[in-house]
Amino acid sequence: MRRREFLGTTARAVAGTALLGATGCRPGKPKWGPSAYRRPARSTVAVLAAEDYGGPLEEIVRRGIGLCGLEPRGLKVVLKPNFVEYDPHGVVNTHPAVLRAAIDAFRGLGASEVVVAEGAGHRRDNEYLLDATGIGGILRETGTRFVDLNVDVTRAVRLPTRFTDLGSLYLPESVLGADLLVSLPKLKTHHWAGVTLSLKNMFGIVPGSIYGWPKNILHWAGIGDSILDINAALRITRFNLVDGIVGMEGNGPIQGDPRHSGVLVFGADPVAVDATSARLMNIDPRQVSYLRQAGEFLGNIDPARIRQAGENPERYAQDYAVLDSFRGLKLPTRATSG
Amino acid sequence: MRTAFSALTRARTALLDLQNPDGGWGPRRDSPSFTETTSLAVLALPESVEASERGRGWLRARQRPDGAWPVSEAVAGPSWMTSLAVLALTGSATDSARARRGAAWLLQLEGRGYPLLARAFLLLFPRRRVVALNPDLKGWPWVPGTFSWVEPTAYAMLALKRMRDALPPEPLRERLDQGRRMLLDRACPGGGWNYGNSEVLGDVLWPYPDTTAWALLALQGGGARPVEVQEALSALARMIERNRSGLARSLAILALGAYGVDVERYRERLAERLSQVEAFGDVRALALAATALDSTRHPFQLPVSDAA
Numbered sequence: 001m002r003r004r005e006f007l008g009t010t011a012r013a014v015a016g017t018a019l020l021g022a023t024g025c026r027p028g029k030p031k032w033g034p035s036a037y038r039r040p041a042r043s044t045v046a047v048l049a050a051e052d053y054g055g056p057l058e059e060i061v062r063r064g065i066g067l068c069g070l071e072p073r074g075l076k077v078v079l080k081p082n083f084v085e086y087d088p089h090g091v092v093n094t095h096p097a098v099l100r101a102a103i104d105a106f107r108g109l110g111a112s113e114v115v116v117a118e119g120a121g122h123r124r125d126n127e128y129l130l131d132a133t134g135i136g137g138i139l140r141e142t143g144t145r146f147v148d149l150n151v152d153v154t155r156a157v158r159l160p161t162r163f164t165d166l167g168s169l170y171l172p173e174s175v176l177g178a179d180l181l182v183s184l185p186k187l188k189t190h191h192w193a194g195v196t197l198s199l200k201n202m203f204g205i206v207p208g209s210i211y212g213w214p215k216n217i218l219h220w221a222g223i224g225d226s227i228l229d230i231n232a233a234l235r236i237t238r239f240n241l242v243d244g245i246v247g248m249e250g251n252g253p254i255q256g257d258p259r260h261s262g263v264l265v266f267g268a269d270p271v272a273v274d275a276t277s278a279r280l281m282n283i284d285p286r287q288v289s290y291l292r293q294a295g296e297f298l299g300n301i302d303p304a305r306i307r308q309a310g311e312n313p314e315r316y317a318q319d320y321a322v323l324d325s326f327r328g329l330k331l332p333t334r335a336t337s338g
Numbered sequence: 339m340r341t342a343f344s345a346l347t348r349a350r351t352a353l354l355d356l357q358n359p360d361g362g363w364g365p366r367r368d369s370p371s372f373t374e375t376t377s378l379a380v381l382a383l384p385e386s387v388e389a390s391e392r393g394r395g396w397l398r399a400r401q402r403p404d405g406a407w408p409v410s411e412a413v414a415g416p417s418w419m420t421s422l423a424v425l426a427l428t429g430s431a432t433d434s435a436r437a438r439r440g441a442a443w444l445l446q447l448e449g450r451g452y453p454l455l456a457r458a459f460l461l462l463f464p465r466r467r468v469v470a471l472n473p474d475l476k477g478w479p480w481v482p483g484t485f486s487w488v489e490p491t492a493y494a495m496l497a498l499k500r501m502r503d504a505l506p507p508e509p510l511r512e513r514l515d516q517g518r519r520m521l522l523d524r525a526c527p528g529g530g531w532n533y534g535n536s537e538v539l540g541d542v543l544w545p546y547p548d549t550t551a552w553a554l555l556a557l558q559g560g561g562a563r564p565v566e567v568q569e570a571l572s573a574l575a576r577m578i579e580r581n582r583s584g585l586a587r588s589l590a591i592l593a594l595g596a597y598g599v600d601v602e603r604y605r606e607r608l609a610e611r612l613s614q615v616e617a618f619g620d621v622r623a624l625a626l627a628a629t630a631l632d633s634t635r636h637p638f639q640l641p642v643s644d645a646a
Binding site for chain 1: 450533
């Protein structure tokens with residue numbers, strides 16, 4: 001590691017242990033037991049081409065759902081997009097066209113109910129945020145209910161893993177009571193965690209009314225560790241759809257730059273979806289601390305355990321820019337295997 | 339003016355309609371009562387209204403033995419919402435002891451600073467700071483044991499300034515001074531406040547109307563007006579030209595009004611927006627709209643003696 005990278009990493013660790021909590025995972029005895037173990041023998045991940053937001057996205061989403069063998073008929077579906085903030089010049093959030101396609105696809109496939117739920121991490125003004133992001137318009141057009149997870153009714157949930165010292169967290173009933181939770185993140189690099197995808201998107205279910213804006217208690221507890229504890233605590237059926245049509249590189253998740261990848265990524269295993277999505281950014285998921293650990297018990301990151309459906313991901317891999325201190329995360333070539 | 343007056347009546351009626359049977363208000367219709375929304379609704383209604391007294395009753399019954407208030411009945415730990423409960427109870431003589439205990443809890447609460455290792459690193463490599471802020475300036479956190487942020491700091495400063503006469507002067511002066519310096523330190527270039535930082539990894543963050551308004555309310559008084567306050571007032575006026583939400587407009591009216599800006603035209607615009615605010619169903623925004631539409635009282639404006 002060069003001096004510049006070392007200092008950058010250390011500076012982030014400083015912010016990590018102070019303003020933002022520890023970002024790595026602590027060594028020591030195993031943080032998870034058999035009750036938290038959920039790794040399937042093999043996970044299917046579908047990467048489908050979607051050139052732009054004006055294309056036939058509902059059709060693509062239906063195809064992705066089908067390729068992964070998901071049958072949403074009769075299910076109460078909670079769609080959890082990522083709209084943490086609004087920047088008129090940026091690509092911070094899940095694009096409303098992708099959300100619209102997901103609403104239409106799940107309804108079309110017979111879901112008994114589809115709601116959109118988010119607990120924005122920075123902004124408290126949802127009337128503004130929904131309007132500015134265009135998501136409010138989608139909700140009105142489709143007659144879809146929105147649940148503000150920051151103020152939802154909550155239940156204390158004991159965390160089955162011990163990556164943090166939190167022990168338990170209040171989590172929203174709207175999420176815990178869903179038949180199917182669909183994480184709809186944006187394909188982004190992240191200046192503290194390396195990448196932010198399906199797993200990190202679950203920070204948005206933690207209620208701000210209890211834990212603040214940003215959800216600083218999770219930063220103090222450690223971002224990576226919190227990602228693991230929260231995801232291990234969600235014992236509901238999951239599905240994941242990553243908006244990688246235009247992703248974000250560099251100083252994500254808010255102030256990075258747009259990067260066109262032209263894909264949507266689907267799968268039930270959030271770890272496998274995130275591993276594939278990381279590879280689409282030319283980032284080695286085994287170098288992302290929380291993904292590596294998630295790959296030990298929550299899902300698969302080993303390509304041998306991931307059945308790729310749809311397009312060949314290698315065709316769509318892009319060399320996303322990362323901050324200097326994250327250069328160690330990059331795959332040696334643009335290849336997506338490994 | 340007439341539009342704003344009829345909108346005020348409508349906003350109050352809507353607020354009364356949203357009161358829970360237990361006397362409190364939740365964040366949305368039929369959701370369990372929260373300390374935040376109950377406090378803001380109490381502040382929005384004239385004291386003589388029976389519903390306001392029932393709201394205060396809800397608050398009285400939920401105060402913790404340590405003086406703090408929880409988020410809600412189901413989430414019982416001490417919370418940042420204590421500041422708002424103190425503000426809601428300060429006007430009532432019968433609740434002065436409760437408000438004092440709440441304020442005393444706030445006075446001892448402070449944001450957590452950087453650990454020793456982090457401080458040492460920053461001393462050795464000052465140019466390696468990730469965020470552009472002075473971590474030694476402690477305000478108030480959302481959650482005890484975590485970092486200070488703009489909004490909870492503003493709430494606590496407002497509550498403590500209101501309770502000035504009931505608190506020990508020296509620790510109060512020190513905390514308010516440090517809170518003030520913390521807010522000024524976190525101001526965004528060009529004016530206003532983001533949720534807590536002005537810059538991350540060299541990229542400048544942008545201000546929000548709501549956090550800017552709360553910070554301005556907290557910074558009332560104090561002698562000569564700092565340049566950060568002047569810039570924030572201008573930035574807030576600019577922001578609400580673009581941000582039409584009821585929450586942003588209401589808080590802008592309250593903040594700009596507290597600094598003597600003529601806000602009648604903003605009230606008219608808020609009145610025009612009220613239908614959307616009602617339809618959106620955010621009780622917090624509705625309570626603040628009812629407060630902002632009332633030109634006869636301003637529960638967040640500090641008398642000169644409290645603001646200093």
